Amino acid sequence: MENGEHDIHGYDYGKAGVPSSPVTLEELQHFKISAGFTDDTERYLRMAGVVLAPQAPAIVQKWRSGIIAGIPHLARHSRAVNGDPRPGYLAATNLRFVQWIEDTCLRTYDQSWLNYQHEIALRHTSLKKNQTDGVESTPFVPLHDAVAFVAVMNQTIRPYLATQGHSEAEVEAMHAAWCASLQLQVALWLRSYATLANPTPEL
Template identity: 50%
Template sequence: MSASAVAGYRFDDADLPASPVTQEELDHLRTTLLFSEADERALRRAWEILRDQVEQILDVWYGFVGSHPHLVAYFSTPEGEPIAGYLAAVRPRFGKWIEDTCTRAYDETWLAYQEEIGLRHTPARKNRTDGVRSVSHIPLRYLIAFIHPITATIRPFLAAQGHSQEEIEAMHQAWFKAVTLQVALWTRPYGPATW
């Protein structure tokens, strides 16, 4: 799916404000995560495997969220009614996120969109993109906790084309580092003064 066809997807939007995170801070995070150029290459290889499985990956992730009422609540009205249109609108952006995680350069444009994604989980921007009346934010604890299911469930998809265990492990570890890096960046809007 092309970026322009995904409502609310703003990765290359020139009007998106720059991230307050500096390249040096990003480099320090990458170093802390042991995230290297080899990991970036592994992610590019991963995309070659994942690109034709995005809908199946999203089915797994949506099934996970859908099976837990405390998670569906963040896509529901304040009264607890799930908003089907909201879930449907987020899905293609989530698919683009998989692609971006594997293929994008970790530069200023990428940092700006990570800031936007982080803000969309907080009271500052949640619900605005899709114009819905839902709960005000997603608690930070769930962003952090989601690192595991988003990482654990990707492995079978990486193994789908018969690559060696060593190659699968390299791609899986690169994915884990990339997801952790992004979640670390998404935490900034929750507490800029202490980030």
């Protein structure tokens, strides 16, 4: 969290205005157990955070400009409704996405983290998307697309974990920890999307 998080527009981690997660800390413990998330997972996430933090801008660049930009049904969510590019919107959310990589690896998964997971999820829904940056774009990202894209994030992050000379076993353990965190986050996002007006097409 050393890189000047307070300068990131719209990055509200730990701030008072962030609504409470629908998931309690006690439920989070169950979610962690379901995902096989242990103290060891946390330890390897920390190791991954040190490896990934300096590379985070490049990773987000790869995901957003290298992959999503080439997939029309995903790229449109960072564009104007008529399909025109909105580079300012993309850049602003990229910065917060970079910070999220660090947060995923280096934060304690406490009430603030839980609440901010909910906030991030809601910023993909009709309740909050576009508001932080004051743009007009698609009203929401369908959750199934975000969930499917996690497979791509998990696969493409692996080489970045192997750049700092760790043993194959350590890279493997860091990667497993990353994947466990992302699956945990997907489970939490489900609960956030489930708070929307129903029936919702956003799943």
